Amino acid sequence: MVLLSFVLLSTDRHADFLDKPRFLISSILYPIHATANLPHKVIQMTENVFASREYLQERVLFLEGKVLVIEAEIQKMASLAAENNRLRQLLGSAAKIQEDILVAEVIGTDPNPMQQSVLINKGRIHGVFEKQSVIDSQGLLGQIIEVSDRYSRIMLVSDTNSFVPVSVARNNLRLMLQGGGISRTLKLMHVNATADIKIGDLLISSGLGDRFLPGYPVGLIEKIEYVEGKPFAAVTALPSAKLDRSRYVLLVFSKSEKPVLSRGSIKSEFLALEVE
């Protein structure tokens, strides 16, 4: 049986035919996650029930103001997107793809702090699939690594097993970003000592490797260290997404993959403007 464990471990690492049993078992184990999330649900409900009238009124006013600001920004975005596509047509490159978004709630984090993953309350029945990109309001959060019936697991970009192909927004320098593990920072791999990179540079996902969708902010360069005698500089970045604070996350579907639930999904129709 020890041998069997080892065989299982290596098959799970290198092949994918254990995914089906894993999917079955994890669907059975849903009650455990649901029970573990109960205290939070109760706290949330009592907060909602006992929130004072003034507080709620204030909150509504605040949110209404925020919606106004965001709507104004979207107007600007729409014209920019149309212009961008027009320019792309002039250059002869493909127009940017349209993306659909599904909102999911975080229902649990990994009990082991060494592993950086969170559980969300959307699964296969909502159209979630493995390797899907997940963002929050600030930037790229991670990717789906395990899908169950009604919940799935996200590996955050800060996990040591997470690698994101990125490019520096300022000069399109292509780099690979690895998670830093417990420190919740990101490490840039194989940065030449002569590379044009500065503190405060924004890293966006480059979409190379067909895993992550391109164009989402991933991190900001925080520290650059040149170690003498080493061929590469040690560069760390701070993640843009609020990795440990986001309560709601956004699952991104590119045009070919549609979310199953249309409720709660926001369609981005920036590109509806016709190009003459």
Next chain:
Amino acid sequence: MSFFAISVTLFIAMVLEVIDLSKTFPLEIGFLRPEWVLMTLIYWMIALPQRVGVMMSWGVGILMDVLLGSGIGHHSLSFLLISYISLKFYQRLRMFSVVQQAIVVFGFLFLHVMISFSVEYFFYSVTWTMWNLMPLLTSALIWPLVFLLLRALRRSLQLA
């Protein structure tokens, strides 16, 4: 009846294992989490060795792997080895005082942490911190509580 009691306690232990504290406490609290499921298994193996065998703890290990999203075979391997040892010595462990048992639990958990870390090291990428040893301490400290609670349960249900 005893199967029912064992399943319910294991269910509670699994819930405790995944319950999310990071919204109210800092992230590092996760390192203090005792190994509830392993302790529950150890108790039942000492108390009812004819009910909880090596196969069962291996199966529970598989469930834990899926629950925590680790590689399948990871927890089952260490649960398997620990259950083998504790079933071999269950008569001696029964005679021990609670404090002595806590020390044994400490040793078992050391084995568990070492196996876990080496599995992660060989199959995935992971870095070692001394924090990894924190569950040993918290589990050993909380073992008397687990032991007395489960023994009270077993006696009230008159399981033998």
